[in-house]
Every structure is written in C-alpha cells, then in structure tokens.
C-alpha cells in the first residue's frame with residue numbers, strides 16, 4: 001500500500017491512542033500524538049495490576065507495553081498538555097493546537113511522594129509517565145486549586161527537590177494531517193450529588209481513587225487517618241444503569257475490576273472483610289465467570305443499592321440499605337466505602353465534535369461511523385472508550401481495527 005509521507009494526528013494518549021500511534025508508526029506513517037494532560041497512558045496507567053498468586057487478566061499491564069512501544073518510534077512526535085483549537089480544510093486537515101509546559105520538572109522529581117500527601121484534591125497529582133522520560137509525578141491543571149484562585153501552593157512549598165513550578169508557558173502550533181484518529185476516552189461519574197457523602201466523608205472514595213490509593217500504599221489505608229481499612233464496602237453501579245441520571249448503560253468494566261481489586265486487597269490484608277452491594281454481576285469475558293464464582297466465596301454479596309451513608313462519632317461509615325432477606329432497613333458499619341463509578345462520555349466530546357464536524361450519539365459518546373443523518377467525516381476515525389465503555393483489551397482491538405481501516409483510506413487518498 002502506498003502510504004509514504006502520510007501524516008496522522010492522534011488525539012488522546014490513553015491505551016487506545018498509544019496503540020494507534022504504535023500501529024501507524026509501524027506502517028511508516030508520521031504521527032503527531034496530542035495529549036491534554038501532562039502524562040501519557042490515560043485512565044489505564046492509573047490502574048493496579050490485580051495479580052495475586054497468579055495473573056487475573058485485568059489488562060492493566062498492557063498500557064505500559066503500549067506506552068513503551070509508541071514512544072520508541074522517532075516518527076511519533078508527542079505533544080503533552082495539548083489542546084486542539086481548530087481543524088480546518090480537508091485532506092490534508094490543518095490542525096491548530098496549543099501546548100502548556102508541565103508543572104513538574106521531570107528531571108528534578110525523584111518521586112518521593114510528599115506532594116501526594118500534601119495535595120487536598122484527590123486525583124490532582126498523579127503518578128504518570130512523561131514522554132521518553134518514564135515515571136514521574138504530574139499535576140493536572142484542571143483539578144489543581146492553584147489554577148482556581150492561586151490560593152493553594154502546598155505541593156510546591158513542600159517539594160524538597162524544588163521540582164514544582166505552578167506556572168507554565170503556552171505555545172501555539174499548526175500541523176497538516178492526512179487523517180485524524182480520535183481516542184479521547186471517557187470520564188468517570190462524579191458521585192458528589194449522591195447521598196453517599198463523597199467529598200464530605202474522606203473515607204468514601206471512588207473506584208479510581210481506590211486504584212490510586214493501592215498504587216501508593218499497597219494496602220487500603222483510610223484517607224482520614226492512614227489506618228489500614230479492615231471492613232471495606234463496594235457499592236456497584238454508581239452513576240451507571242441509572243435512567244434517572246440519563247445513564248441507562250452498564251459500564252461493563254466495574255464488576256470485573258472491583259471484584260479483582262477486592263481479591264487483591266484480601267491477598268495483601270488477610271483479615272480484610274469485603275462486602276459488595278450490587279444490582280447484578282455482569283461477567284464479561286470468558287475468564288471472568290470462574291474467577292467470580294471463586295471470589296464470591298470470600299466476599300459478602302448483598303443484592304441491594306444503599307440509600308444513605310452516615311458518619312459515626314468514631315469516624316466509621318454506616319451504610320443504610322434495604323435488606324433483601326429480611327425486607328427491612330438495615331445498617332452495616334465500614335472503615336472505607338468504595339463507589340464503583342460509571343464510565344461516562346467525556347465533557348470534551350461536544351467541543352471535539354464541533355471542531356471535527358461530528359455529532360455525538362444520543363448518549364454523548366462518539367459513534368465510530370457518526371450518525372445516519374450525519375456520517376463521520378472522511379479521514380476521521382475513532383476507537384476505544386470515546387465510543388462507549390470498554391475494557392483495555394477491547395480498546396486495543398478497536399484501535400487496531402480502526403488503524404487498519406485508516407491505512408486503507410490513506411493508501412486510496
């Protein structure tokens with residue numbers, strides 16, 4: 001196929017965008033990879049390997065492999081802290097973008113973790129991967145309080161390496177691309193509006209917070225006092241399968257991910273008692289059913305969605321639910337409650353669709369072929385979780401399929 005001198009813009013450097021960048025570079029295509037955060041790997045790089053005594057096929061290790069593969073190609077040009085501003089013309093497209101320099105100096109940062117402890121906003125500081133530098137600490141401008149009102153400088157003041165500078169320079173640029181690959185992923189449901197005390201009770205956390213806690217400490221420590229949590233509740237389907245919220249879909253990954261996390265915690269904290277509150281368990285993938293049947297032997301499974309969470313005087317969490325066995329209201333007390341939050345369309349989908357002359361589907365995701373009335377513009381492809389909730393393995397295979405279609409398009413155009 002004749003694809004010499006072709007140039008593709010890949011937008012989003014999660015596992016999908018990294019897979020696409022690597023595959024396109026393998027075909028000899030020049031790639032500009034745009035990532036809006038200061039780090040590569042998207043959500044998947046924030047997850048834990050859930051292996052206990054054996055691999056449990058969670059897929060978390062796949063992203064590191066994709067990251068190393070994509071960044072080793074000299075023809076993959078990486079722009080982090082990047083925002084696409086306009087896309088004009090067609091074949092080639094003219095893409096105008098702006099990049100912000102990172103707030104942490106990757107050469108100085110030694111990953112000591114003091115900034116994590118000081119930061120008051122969960123998820124504002126992450127262990128990420130800098131392009132061609134490796135693991136480092138990244139600050140996300142969109143969550144950092146300094147960019148709200150310049151009031152918080154706790155991380156900068158505490159950094160012993162003087163690696164944090166809370167100002168960054170913006171630079172504008174333009175490229176021409178023969179095709180565009182959109183891999184901007186998803187966002188997670190923000191449970192602050194649910195009656196579970198998220199944002200008010202420090203020991204009510206989301207599943208993504210739990211992933212980060214486990215990466216940081218290996219055991220599940222209570223954010224309020226650093227004590228290892230002995231009694232842990234998972235509440236499933238928070239913000240998904242909820243018609244009232246307009247999110248009727250199943251997020252597909254939560255049952256598998258939470259249950260694997262529960263077993264990982266039990267393998268590290270032998271006395272941990274885990275309770276699952278659930279609607280029903282979705283066992284996607286051929287390997288999950290036997291894993292689930294085994295896991296449920298050690299987990300208290302309660303088929304109920306709690307109505308409320310209260311904080312006791314001794315800083316424990318009282319979960320109130322309708323007990324399906326006694327048909328009466330019941331309370332159980334826990335040290336930590338993990339809300340398994342649903343996967344939602346990213347808030348970037350609307351602006352991105354407008355820039356690309358695309359229409360999101362009725363749920364807000366970007367369907368790979370656009371809609372009947374408004375088909376996807378020629379030369380623009382999507383894959384991964386920007387099209388709907390999916391696992392890492394599904395994101396990788398959807399990226400590979402879309403790259404193949406793109407290569408055929410490039411060879412024709």
Ligand SMILES: Cc1cc2nc3c(=O)[nH]c(=O)nc-3n(C[C@H](O)[C@H](O)[C@H](O)COP(=O)(O)OP(=O)(O)OC[C@H]3O[C@@H](n4cnc5c(N)ncnc54)[C@H](O)[C@@H]3O)c2cc1C
Nearest residue numbers: 012014015016036042043184185186257384385390391392
């Ligand atoms: C708590 C939790 C646990 C999970 N556990 C598992 C598991 O155990 N196994 C499993 O298979 N899957 C799991 N998943 C799902 C997994 O995270 C997804 O399958 C995967 O992240 C999808 O990758 P993606 O690249 O499509 O999207 P994302 O990971 O969302 O990556 C998208 C990237 O695009 C960037 N971006 C967004 N908008 C723009 C823009 N406008 N310009 C430039 N860049 C942009 C984002 O910053 C991000 O880096 C879990 C998800 C969550 C939330």
